[in-house]
Amino acid sequence: MAQTADRFLFETHWGPRLLAGRTEFRLWAPSAPSIELAMGDGAGKPAGFLPMEKDARGWWRIETDRVAVGQGYGFRLDSGLVVPDPAARAQCGDVHGLSKLVDPKAYAWKTAGWNGRPWEEAVFYELHTGTFSPEGTFDGVAERLDYLKETGVTAVELLPVAEFAGRRGWGYDGVLLYCPHEVYGGGDGLKRLVDAAHERGLMVFLDVVYNHFGPDGNYIGSYAPEFFHQEIHTPWGAAIAYDEKPVRDFMIDNALFWLEEFRIDGLRLDAIDSIEDTTDVPLVRELAATVRAAFPDRHVHITTEDDRNITWHVERENGRAALVSGEWNDDFHHTAHVIATHEEEGYYADYSRKSVAQMAKALATGFVFQGEHSKHRGRDVGRPSGHLPPTAFVNFLQNHDQIGNRAFGDRLTDLASRRVVECLQAILLLSPQIPLMFMGEEYGNTDPFCFFTDFDGELADAVREGRRAEFKKFAAFHDADARKLIPDPNAETTFKASKLDWSLLDRPTYRRRWAMVKTLLEKRQQRVVPLIAGELAGGCGEYHVSDDTLAFVVAWHLKNNAVLHLFANLDDEPWALPSDVVKSDLTCGDLLHSHPKDAAPMLETGCLPGPSVVFRIEGQKLISGTAR
Incomplete structure (x- = not known):
């Protein structure tokens, strides 16, 4: 290069x-x-x-x-x-x-000198190009970049855009991994979007899939069966043969291709736990190391999704990411979702609505499961993560999977009380982990985001029936007639129902939520980001949990000898802080945020109303009896 x-x-x-x-x-x-x-x-x-x-x-x-x-x-x-x-x-x-055949050098970049932004400044906004705007194109996204900047977003994350069969789909069925989807505007449209984002100081991330190809339009096996290991099975078919150098080059080159040819600022590697790599050096290790070496003068970042709660890929060297910048933390999402909705089916069975200990643990030390036994998975899960800095994790309350993999694509805003959701949103956006929002979350959108595809014939039938069969284990869908109500992924109406309704922003309730998020993100950039910038020490989180209510306190020891405190009560009843927990005067230091506003004055008297959250930045630790 x-x-x-x-x-x-x-x-x-x-x-x-x-x-x-x-x-x-x-x-x-x-x-x-x-x-x-x-x-x-x-x-x-x-x-x-x-x-x-x-x-x-x-x-x-x-x-x-x-x-x-x-x-x-x-x-x-x-x-x-x-x-x-x-x-x-x-x-x-x-x-x-x-x-x-196209000329990769034909596009004239306006922002050729753009070098990205530091990792600690990232506030992700995950969106699906086809449903984010009425146009359903890259240009449609570009037209709303000023709105995203005003919101406080710093990183636009696109669901996969590699060419897939049909006109509509999530993008995880891509078969031509170097080809931006023509329906969205093709390569030139994507470059215009990236250029426009960089003009506004916004990063652009891309979700990429290296664990499988889609079922329609993948012809590689017809001329290069060596590309796959037929004897190794994955949820999507035969495993990709990463022990073959040309195959490995195909994927690593693809990562470099997006980062160089399209000036993308970072990649999210989908489901790396499903990459069946038989070599001694995992693909993710080689890919991330190659990316780091290839772009020494740019802020280029990689995030990952992994069900195993592993840590080797997000380890730090001198306080900085050596390979992967951040891991998507499903544990944080799951415990927040259970607290807010009281759902305990499926993978939520591993999380308890009766205790916030798991949430506090995730905020203070990373994962909930750090080697403990998972009832849902029937095995021990995870590795210790408390030694990592909070910026090694990407936290979220919603994303495309956690909404779209529900039977009707319903959002958290539709499932939980407004007050609790707003408290959780404050926790997400002001905690030192890297936050991610899903499109429309910033104004409390209640429209569904369903799973949708555009297949025909037997494949369409298999996808529709397979989708409905997935929900048999849930009580609401034990009955076959109930499962018939689940939207058909191939119906165009399912896709259209998933488009954002921008007219909601004209209504006071939604504008109020948007204003709240803008305020939170402004506080994050001004007060929190300087405390997590550059080399951040690991093992900086501590927490205390109430034994009899949904309340907890987390303290993070950050830069400049500052301690960021979160006091949270997600119960309906007030919480009187135990006398052995309060270590110092709760009026000292700076109040960062209080929701609702009267929570902070009550906290100063030793009582926290519910549901409420208070963030304070102090020069000393205000609580004792905490556990790392």
């Missing part, structure tokens, strides 16, 4: 390579008896074929001047099947058609 005055130049192992007046096309297919380059006509149909040559490593190549930029191309197999380039940068049509 070489650097010029305005951009990096990076060449991937896969995909077309533009030369002087010619293009090299390449495809890894070590066991294929023959591969031909298919050249498209003006309508995106195959119009001619050229034989390709295979080298000793299984790569088929050809250099030719007969495919111009903007023209279609593909590969014809010995069976006669014409397939797209798995590393295509654009398509002439859908995932089943020819790929389109």
Whole structure:
């Protein structure tokens, strides 16, 4: 990777390579008896074929001047099947058609000098491009960037945008991982969005999927069965063969491709616990180390989702992330959800609505499960995480999974009391962990966000029935007739119902919630971020939990000898702080936030009303009897 005055130049192992007046096309297919380059006509149909040559490593190549930029191309197999380039940068049509040759240097960046923002400044806003705006495009997102900036968001996180079958879907069924979805606006649309975000000082993160390909439009197995381990099964089929170097290069190059070609600021690696890697060096370790080395002069960040509660990938060196910047902390979400909704089915069975000890533990030390036994999973889960700084975790009250994987896609705002949700929102946005909100959460949106796809025929039937069967274990859906009420993922009405209703912001109740979030995020950037900037020590959290009510206190020892205190009572009844807990005058230091406003004056008398939260920044610890 070489650097010029305005951009990096990076060449991937896969995909077309533009030369002087010619293009090299390449495809890894070590066991294929023959591969031909298919050249498209003006309508995106195959119009001619050229034989390709295979080298000793299984790569088929050809250099030719007969495919111009903007023209279609593909590969014809010995069976006669014409397939797209798995590393295509654009398509002439859908995932089943020819790929389109594009010039990666054609876009003129306005913000070529952008170097990103430090990790501690991140406030994530996760959105789905197709449902965030009425247009359902990258340009539709760009039109609302000023609103996001005004809200206090600093990082726009896009659900996966790699080309998938059909026009609508979550994006986790991508099959052309280098190709931005054409329905959203393709590569140019994504670059315009990133450019516009950087002009406003906003980072852009992208969710990427390296644990599987989608079920419709993935042709790799038809010419390179070596790409997969048929004998190793995952929830989505055969495992990807990461012990093959070309396969490993395909994914690591993909990460570098988004970060360099599209100037993306960071990646969220989906479900890394489902990556079945048989090598000695996990893919995530090599990928993250490669990214760190490739962009030494930019703030580039990686986050991960992992059900195992592992920590090796988020360990710190001298207070800074060595590989992954932050892990999505499902434990925090689950305990907050159970406290707010009293639900205890499915994976919520591991969390108790009767105690806030789990929430306090997550806030102070990272995970809830740090080696303890999980009833739901039937095994011990997790590793100790208390030694990590709070910024090693990304916390959230809602995200696409936790809303969309509910039968009707209902949001927390629709499931819990307004007062409790507002208290939880204050805890999320002012605690030193990195916060994430899902689109519409900032104004209390109550519209559903359902699971939706755009499949046809037998696949559509299988997805619909499989989706409904997932809910058999829940009491509300033991009856088959009840399960029929679950929205059909393939129905266009399910997709349309999931679009954000921006007119809600014209109503006072929703504008009040938005104003509250804006105030919280302004306080976060002004008062909390300076205390978590740069090298932050681990093991800085302590907590005390009430034995008889939903109340707790957390203290974080942060930079500049400051102690950030959270006093929370999520019960309906007041909480009188025990005398052996109060160590000092509760009026000293600075009041950061009180919700409701009368909670802080009551706290100073030793009593906290419910539900309420109070944040204070002090030069000393105000509580005793806490546990690390």
